[in-house]
Amino acid sequence: MQLIPAKExxxxxxxxxxxxxxxxxxxxHKNPxxxxxxxxxxxxxYILWQYPYLVxxxxTWPEVFKKIAGGADLMLPGVIARGQITPTTFGNLQxxxxxxxxxxxxxxxVAIGTAAMSGSDMFESGMRGKGVHMIHMYGDELW
Structure with missing residues (x-):
């Protein structure tokens, strides 16, 4: 996988x-x-649109993104999980x-951030509390 062409x-x-x-x-090419x-x-x-599984x-739901775009962090109740939540649902996320x-x-x-707690802590919290501290999102000044 080559994220940046060698001669660019x-x-x-x-x-x-x-x-x-x-x-x-x-x-x-003028794109961050x-x-x-x-x-x-x-x-x-922008780069995650090309490589969505890099991180x-x-x-989440589109209605939740409106809150994120307004400056909120992603709360765990807004996370859509496929299947039953287990201690390993989020892998070894730290x-x-x-x-x-x-x-x-x-x-x-549509957004980049850092995990507010480990995957196992997310499970133990009953999917309550902050999940991701937002840093950058579609439509912000960096975009």
Missing amino acids: EMKITKIYTHSGENGLIYSL IFFEIDRVVYPSV PNFT KGDICSVNLNGNRAP
Whole structure:
């Protein structure tokens, strides 16, 4: 799998977030591919449209995305799980792992964030509480 063609020119842009953090945006053909905040590199929604299974994924409802786009984190009651929830439903997901969010019926991710708790903690919480801290989403300033 080649995310970035070998002979393509990548543009790097230094940014300062509204919260005062320094960051870098790595762009290819004017499209943000990756971004870096506090020395952690995240994939953009754009690159995840091409490689949707690059990071663990959570599925939610379109109505929930409206709340996420307004600044909310993804809450676990809004997660759609296929089948019964077990301690291994989310694999070996750890707190802080990069993950994406897609909408029911469409595998293309619409948001990127970090896991608010481990997969086993999600199960033990009874699927209550925050699931994903949102960082970037379709339609935001990075997009």
